[in-house]
Each structure stands twice: as C-alpha cells, then as structure tokens.
Amino acid sequence: MVPAASFSMRVSSKAHYGLRMMTEFTRGYGKGPMSIAEVARVEHLPVAYLEQLAAQLRRGGLIESTRGVHGGYALTRPPEQISVLDVVRIVEGEVSPVECVAHDYVSGSCIREGECASRGLWLRLKESIDTVLSQTTLGDLLADHALIDSMAPGTPA
Amino acid sequence: MVPAASFSMRVSSKAHYGLRMMTEFTRGYGKGPMSIAEVARVEHLPVAYLEQLAAQLRRGGLIESTRGVHGGYALTRPPEQISVLDVVRIVEGEVSPVECVAHDYVSGSCIREGECASRGLWLRLKESIDTVLSQTTLGDLLADHALIDSMAPGTPA
DNA sequence: AGAAATCCCGACTGACATAGTCAGGATTAT
C-alpha cells in the first residue's frame, strides 16, 4: 500500500466492504441464499471479516440467514428498498461530522452550546451527506454497474 | 467523556479546533494580531496544540504571524474570502470518503476499477461535502453567531 | 448416523492515527 496523503471525512473499510457484500447479495437477489465464502471469493475479501459484518447486517435487519449446507444470506427487502445509508448506519453507526449534531446528542453536553458559531454548518453538512446516501439504493448501484459493463472499455473519463 | 455511540464521517478535533481558532481570528480581523494564548483562553483549548495547528494554517497561507511581544496571528484575507473547506483541507488534508475519488488518486491503483459499483456514489458524496464546506465562509460563521447572540436565551430547539 | 457446509460468537492482536505534551530555540517590543 502506498502511504497516500491523508484525507478526511472517510468511510471505514467496514462500510466499504459491507456495501460490497450487499451489492453481491443484490446480484443474487431472488436466487436463494449466497454464502459468505462466495462473496469473499468474488470480492477478494477476508472471510472471517465478512462474517462479522454479515452478523451486524443481519442484526440490523437488512439480510436474513439460512444455516446448513446450502445456506447463506439474502436481502430481506428488494434492493430498491435498501439505501446505502441503511448499510452504513448499521456497520459504522450514525453519520455525523461532530457529536453535537448526532441524533442521540443530549442537549447541554457541549459547554459551548449557545456560543457555538459552527453548529449550523455541521447540521447542513450532516443533512447533505444523509441525503446523498439515502437517495442511492442497492438497486441503483447495480444498475450503474450494469451500465458501466455495457460500455466499451477504455472510454475516457 | 461519555463513550458516545460511535458515528461515522467525522471531522477530527484538529479540524474542529482549527475552525474555532479561525473564527477567533475572524472576530479580531482588522484589529492587529491575536495571540495563541488569547485564543486558548476564550476557546478553552490547549495552547501547545493550537500552536501546532496555527503553524499548519500559516504554512497553508491562511494566516500570517507577527513575532515578539505584541505578536500573534491574523488572517491574510478578509473572512468572506476564506471558506471552511480551506481550513479543513489544510489541517486534515483533502476531503474524500474513499481513496479512489481523491484528487491525487492514481488511476489503476484500485484493482477493482471498472467492476466497481460504488465509485459514482462516492464521487457524488465528495462533491456534496465539498459544496457545503466551500460555500460557508468564516464571515458567514461569525454572522450566524451574531444572530444567535441577538436572540433571547432559552429559545426552544 | 456421520460428515461437510454453513452460520454464529466472543476474544484476541498488531499497526496506525489521534490528541495531545514537552523542552527548548528564535524574534521582537519595552
């Protein structure tokens, strides 16, 4: 890995991997459960790590599991009804640039409340992020992907 | 500190403090340099830490320093010409949710380029964040703050 | 019944980033 100049407002690899796994489940939607092993194989991700993420996503109600030999996971709802925000919230927690605009923020926790010049900014930022992430569904991601596949390779950016 | 349910897409305290320091410099704009000691006092932040941030902001060209007894820092441009994004970029680096949409991304670094379903999403997210942060200036922050001050306290949220 | 495939769970770990501290040097006003 290249050191890579640090950047901010990242999503963790948890969210990233989680989303990739969910797009695989989307691809297999309606065809019975898909195993972690298969996801790991096609996405080149570590099995044990995916297992953890899958457990979270299941507890969060986005996927359901079937145990045993032909078991695996499947989306509990159609891909058009699951947003990227749903996924990110489950594996990373609420999206919020600072504590004082999180949903569970207890009014008064920040001593500077009232003299704070930037809370409005953080609120706008949070809303803006939430909007982008909630407007994109797993269905959209797969549709975009199909579009890319159908284009000739080497198309200039 | 309360454990606080983890959340994602955070800005670091570096960015947070840096911005608070910059709003102090904004308040003092046109009245000669303001010392780190004073910023630390009114914002209740550690002097030594602010010194580091100030050094970065100076190297980034947003503030200029005067040494010696009545020294301190002052904005190099009017507050209306400095955006929050300028500040965040200097102390935290570029804003980008994932590596592959960062400005200095070398095409081909990600093996999954071409089969990636979510790059479009991350691009939209990055743009959205950049927009919010670049549209708000230090001048705006202070104006909002003045507005809050003029309201009666105890106003329900 | 037994083997194999799968989910399930909690504990563990190494590397790195964050949020600072600290000691001391350089510059300037009084």
Next chain:
DNA sequence: ATAATCCTGACTATGTCAGTCGGGATTTCT
C-alpha cells in the same frame, strides 16, 4: 535584559481499525 510571543521537532498515551482465531450450533446430504 527581560518578557512575550512565535516556532520546531520529538515524544507519548490512548483508542480505533482491520483482521485473525478457535470453537460452537444448525442444517443438508449420503
């Protein structure tokens, strides 16, 4: 000269992240 200020680099403690590991539970297939 002294004091206030900026300036720098090294240091450190804590926490998070990304991932591993060992073993258990459930189901299907033969």
